[in-house]
Amino acid sequence: MTKxxxxxxxxxxxxxxxxxxxxxxxxxxxxxTPEIQHLxxxxxxxxxxxxxxxxxxxxxxxxxxxxxxxxxxxxxGGSIAVNGGMVLCLTRLNKILEIxxxxxxxxxQAGVIxxxxxxxxxxxxxFYPPDPGSQKISTLGGNIAEDxxxxxxxxxxxxxxxxMALSGVLGDGMxxxxxxxxxxxxxxxxxxxxxxxxxxxxxxxxxxxxxxxxPPQAKRTLLAYFKDIRTAGxxxxxxxxxxIIPSTLEIMDNATIKCVEDYANxxxxxxxxxxxxxxxxxxxAVGAEEADGVKAVLHKxxxxxxxxxxxxxxxxxxxxxxxxxxxxxxxxxPTTLLEDATxxxxxxxxxxxxxxxxxxxxxxxxxxxxxxxxxNLHPTVLCDERNRDExxxxxxxxxxxxxxVLAWGGTVSGEHGIGLAKRDYLEKQIGVGGVxxxxxxxxxxxxxxxxxxxxxxxxxxxxxxx
Amino acid sequence: xxxxxxxxKFPLADEPNYEGMLQCMxxxxxxxxxxxxxxxxxxxxxxxxxVALAKAVADEQLDFTAALKEEAYFCLDCRACSTACPxxxxxxxxxxxxxxxxxxxxxxxxxxxxxxxFILQRMLPSPGLLETSMLPARLYQKLGIQWLVRHSHxxxxxxxxxxxxxxxxxxxxxxxxxxxxxxxxAVGEQRGRVxxxxxxxxxxxxxxxxxxxxxxxxxxxxxxxxxxEQKCCGAPHLNExxxxxxxxxxxxxxxxxxxxxxxAIVTDCAGCGAALKDYEELLEESGDQERxxxxxxxxxxxxxxxxxxxxxxxxxxxxxxxxxxxxxCHLCHAQGVSRQPRDLIKAIPGIDYRELNEASWCCGSAAxxxxxxxxxxxxxxxxxxxxxxxxxxxxxxxxxxxxxxxxAWGLKQAGLPQEVVHITELLGMATPG
Ligand SMILES: Cc1cc2nc3c(=O)[nH]c(=O)nc-3n(C[C@H](O)[C@H](O)[C@H](O)COP(=O)(O)OP(=O)(O)OC[C@H]3O[C@@H](n4cnc5c(N)ncnc54)[C@H](O)[C@@H]3O)c2cc1C
Ligand code: SF4
Ligand code: SF4
Numbered sequence: 001m002t003k004x005x006x007x008x009x010x011x012x013x014x015x016x017x018x019x020x021x022x023x024x025x026x027x028x029x030x031x032x033t034p035e036i037q038h039l040x041x042x043x044x045x046x047x048x049x050x051x052x053x054x055x056x057x058x059x060x061x062x063x064x065x066x067x068x069x070x071x072x073x074x075x076x077g078g079s080i081a082v083n084g085g086m087v088l089c090l091t092r093l094n095k096i097l098e099i100x101x102x103x104x105x106x107x108x109q110a111g112v113i114x115x116x117x118x119x120x121x122x123x124x125x126x127f128y129p130p131d132p133g134s135q136k137i138s139t140l141g142g143n144i145a146e147d148x149x150x151x152x153x154x155x156x157x158x159x160x161x162x163x164m165a166l167s168g169v170l171g172d173g174m175x176x177x178x179x180x181x182x183x184x185x186x187x188x189x190x191x192x193x194x195x196x197x198x199x200x201x202x203x204x205x206x207x208x209x210x211x212x213x214x215p216p217q218a219k220r221t222l223l224a225y226f227k228d229i230r231t232a233g234x235x236x237x238x239x240x241x242x243x244i245i246p247s248t249l250e251i252m253d254n255a256t257i258k259c260v261e262d263y264a265n266x267x268x269x270x271x272x273x274x275x276x277x278x279x280x281x282x283x284x285a286v287g288a289e290e291a292d293g294v295k296a297v298l299h300k301x302x303x304x305x306x307x308x309x310x311x312x313x314x315x316x317x318x319x320x321x322x323x324x325x326x327x328x329x330x331x332x333x334p335t336t337l338l339e340d341a342t343x344x345x346x347x348x349x350x351x352x353x354x355x356x357x358x359x360x361x362x363x364x365x366x367x368x369x370x371x372x373x374x375x376n377l378h379p380t381v382l383c384d385e386r387n388r389d390e391x392x393x394x395x396x397x398x399x400x401x402x403x404x405v406l407a408w409g410g411t412v413s414g415e416h417g418i419g420l421a422k423r424d425y426l427e428k429q430i431g432v433g434g435v436x437x438x439x440x441x442x443x444x445x446x447x448x449x450x451x452x453x454x455x456x457x458x459x460x461x462x463x464x465x466x
Numbered sequence: 467x468x469x470x471x472x473x474x475k476f477p478l479a480d481e482p483n484y485e486g487m488l489q490c491m492x493x494x495x496x497x498x499x500x501x502x503x504x505x506x507x508x509x510x511x512x513x514x515x516x517v518a519l520a521k522a523v524a525d526e527q528l529d530f531t532a533a534l535k536e537e538a539y540f541c542l543d544c545r546a547c548s549t550a551c552p553x554x555x556x557x558x559x560x561x562x563x564x565x566x567x568x569x570x571x572x573x574x575x576x577x578x579x580x581x582x583x584f585i586l587q588r589m590l591p592s593p594g595l596l597e598t599s600m601l602p603a604r605l606y607q608k609l610g611i612q613w614l615v616r617h618s619h620x621x622x623x624x625x626x627x628x629x630x631x632x633x634x635x636x637x638x639x640x641x642x643x644x645x646x647x648x649x650x651x652a653v654g655e656q657r658g659r660v661x662x663x664x665x666x667x668x669x670x671x672x673x674x675x676x677x678x679x680x681x682x683x684x685x686x687x688x689x690x691x692x693x694x695e696q697k698c699c700g701a702p703h704l705n706e707x708x709x710x711x712x713x714x715x716x717x718x719x720x721x722x723x724x725x726x727x728x729x730a731i732v733t734d735c736a737g738c739g740a741a742l743k744d745y746e747e748l749l750e751e752s753g754d755q756e757r758x759x760x761x762x763x764x765x766x767x768x769x770x771x772x773x774x775x776x777x778x779x780x781x782x783x784x785x786x787x788x789x790x791x792x793x794x795c796h797l798c799h800a801q802g803v804s805r806q807p808r809d810l811i812k813a814i815p816g817i818d819y820r821e822l823n824e825a826s827w828c829c830g831s832a833a834x835x836x837x838x839x840x841x842x843x844x845x846x847x848x849x850x851x852x853x854x855x856x857x858x859x860x861x862x863x864x865x866x867x868x869x870x871x872x873x874a875w876g877l878k879q880a881g882l883p884q885e886v887v888h889i890t891e892l893l894g895m896a897t898p899g
Contacts (some may be wrong), residue, residue: 019508021533022528022531022533023510023519023528023531023533023534023537024508024509024510026510026518026519026522026527026528027509027510027512027514027515027518027519028509029518030492030518031492032491032492032493032494034491045507071494071497072492072494072509073493073494091507092507113498134493134494134495136495136498137494137495137497137498138494260552263552263554264552324495324552326491326493327491327493327495327551327552327553328552328553330489330490330491330493330552330553330554331489331552331553331554334485334488334489335488335491336491
């Protein structure tokens with residue numbers, strides 16, 4: 001990066017919002033994805049939406065790739081500057097602009113932290129349900145770009161279900177606004193839906209309006225323990241089949257339970273093969289009925305023990321502990337290679353069997369947890385990236401697992417996105433034709449191919465070719 | 467020490483533990499808990515960033531640069547990240563080790579080095595010298611806790627800094643250590659015998675607090691032994707990155723206290739407690755594991771100890787005051803002692819206890835931080851003061867001299883009415899006699 005270029009950026013943003021020392025570049029060379037790291041050439045922090053427009057213009061002139069970034073908690077390498085260029089970090093564009101109690105909406109800048117938004121809505125007696133495990137640090141922009149799910153996804157849906165309007169800048173420098181506060185909107189193509197989950201490859205989101213809902217009046221939290229994990233998988237399918245939709249239906253296997261308990265110390269059963277964390281909510285009478293219904297199913301399928309959270313604090317503790325699962329697994333191994341396979345829920349028990357079989361086949365230590373109610377599991381290989389042989393076996397493990405998952409009609413990514421980590425599997429899932437359509441879409445949003453190049457599919461400029 | 471023995475590009479042996487750095491899976495959970503990250507929004511000033519930098523040095527992707535030194539010293543060592551990290555990473559400790567490295571990478575010269583060596587290697591290890599020479603008096607009158615101030619900045623700091631240091635110094639009393647009898651008998655039915663670890667700052671700057679600690683302990687039924695030969699716990703040295711002096715101090719204190727027949731070794735300084743509990747790791751290579759484990763199990767912060775033993779509340783005088791509590795980082799994050807002080811406060815009759823919002827957020831004192839990075843420290847302090855004000859409490863209780871200094875100074879500057887007291891002062895007020 002030449003001094004002249006840096007000077008221009010500094011003039012645009014002010015010195016504290018332009019970082020270029022090697023130490024800074026190093027600390028923006030990663031996200032939470034293992035094995036991938038690359039230094040950007042410069043890191044910029046816009047503090048207004050207008051600056052983002054200027055920055056895109058500037059990058060176009062300089063031919064610099066732009067890599068949008070929130071808090072860097074992504075799990076598919078989305079915010080890593082694999083081709084160098086400019087990391088455009090949105091964490092300082094972080095104002096909550098409005099909580100609209102008449103329309104039940106909230107409008108924010110993209111760098112607002114998920115949990116801060118949740119709390120701001122709560123303070124006004126409203127509820128923003130999407131709660132990814134990383135909520136205390138992930139940005140809403142990152143959530144939108146990955147269409148993040150969370151612990152409440154089963155009943156309340158994922159980030160997409162709450163996005164009402166987006167504004168930002170496209171790859172060609174054009175500002176856009178799509179959607180609005182109207183509950184219904186069928187004017188033209190659903191561009192907002194294209195942008196949700198686009199992983200920073202179509203546009204930079206600077207502002208978003210979310211739908212808010214009234215919070216549930218009551219909540220019941222159950223914990224069920226199992227002596228084998230297959231039974232836990234069957235329990236999930238049976239609860240759904242009993243036509244009960246809990247708000248939360250999370251699973252942790254024995255390895256995960258042990259690690260989480262080691263950190264959180266809240267009395268989880270370290271000797272059990274698996275546990276389910278189940279939350280039902282709504283009107284107190286309905287909640288009670290559903291809690292009873294869930295308990296009945298659990299006993300029927302043969303849960304070893306069923307407990308209920310003592311109070312709201314205890315329930316919150318349990319959910320918080322579940323959110324630490326991935327990080328806690330890192331206690332036992334230097335590298336945690338995690339995946340995001342999602343299957344139709346009737347296949348959950350089979351998936352657990354498959355994970356177990358493959359773990360044995362490749363001689364790997366695997367910890368599994370996830371949003372079981374969504375059919376979304378995170379089998380995590382506990383490995384050491386310095387051990388090449390082990391890493392190869394870990395990748396072979398996922399390769400075989402994905403073949404099965406796809407054969408069952410599942411997906412290679414439920415919520416973490418394709419990014420760099422899963423590029424090779426995308427074509428397997430959606431075919432060459434599918435990838436080509438996506439390339440064409442990418443090309444029309446970002447004709448120069450400057451926005452987050454190399455993510456989702458190889459070489460973004462191929463979009464013009466058929 | 468030849469270069470080849472060192473890990474990656476670290477200039478010195480005694481590097482931060484590599485496995486410990488690898489443990490970071492970069493989830494970012496620690497970011498919102500880190501005061502320096504929240505202040506600057508800069509990844510390299512976050513636990514995740516700091517560990518990444520140290521790891522890059524180990525992996526030979528980065529030289530041990532001035533920027534790394536800067537981050538090592540900017541880190542408050544408040545350990546909030548250790549509490550927040552589900553993976554068991556201790557970024558504060560990694561930075562502590564980097565401070566040691568920094569002295570090799572950027573050796574001090576001339577007067578600054580001599581001054582630092584004098585303070586760290588002569589004055590602090592020798593309580594007699596510290597207390598009898600004229601120097602300490604000059605030090606706190608002129609420079610406050612400058613003896614803790616980190617080397618290279620000592621001479622560069624401007625007048626603003628000196629003003630601040632002066633404003634922070636409490637009224638001086640004669641040091642406590644020479645006055646305390648070797649043995650103070652228990653009052654009433656004896657419940658046990660404890661050794662008292664009297665920290666340097668406590669004896670020099672807060673002798674009246676530690677006097678209350680001894681009073682409370684004896685009234686709670688414990689005979690209190692205070693060996694005069696005890697030396698500094700080593701925390702300032704470790705903070706300064708002088709690991710070798712730290713080790714020799716640790717060895718001395720270990721031998722001294724292990725020779726006593728006591729149930730526990732109690733301290734009223736959270737910083738000392740955290741350092742003493744770390745001896746086990748610090749002296750790991752001495753091969754003295756068994757004694758180290760016993761020593762570790764005996765070290766108790768005063769609140770931890772009293773809560774464990776159960777506070778004898780009969781005869782306590784009521785204190786009709788509203789009270790809130792600031793958690794010292796070195797108590798809650800480094801030692802995991804969080805509930806106990808609150809339980810003790812609430813056990814005193816008459817007290818109207820009000821919880822402090824963000825009670826475990828660093829006050830910005832963090833050893834020498836408050837003097838070195840005056841602006842940043844002020845911003846961290848302001849956040850704390852706002853929360854204190856919102857409680858409307860009359861008394862602000864804490865349990866560490868660094869926090870005590872910083873909070874008292876901050877409240878005074880801001881014209882707020884709260885009085886800062888150490889938890890044993892509060893217990894002392896309630897204790898008859
Ligand atoms: C411990 C842990 C638990 C997690 N739990 C969950 C979970 O339960 N559910 C879930 O779905 N995910 C989860 N994640 C993954 C991750 O937190 C989410 O993907 C989150 O949405 C990423 O947000 P971020 O701000 O960190 O974005 P980053 O990681 O910085 O970026 C993610 C992607 O979004 C793009 N991007 C970021 N901001 C913008 C913007 N303003 N405009 C355009 N593109 C942008 C980036 O280019 C990148 O491709 C978890 C991660 C961790 C480490
Ligand atoms: S230090 Fe711990 S909490 Fe912070 S990023 Fe690393 S693993 Fe996550
Ligand atoms: S010890 Fe405190 S200042 Fe240092 S990295 Fe951890 S949280 Fe941040």
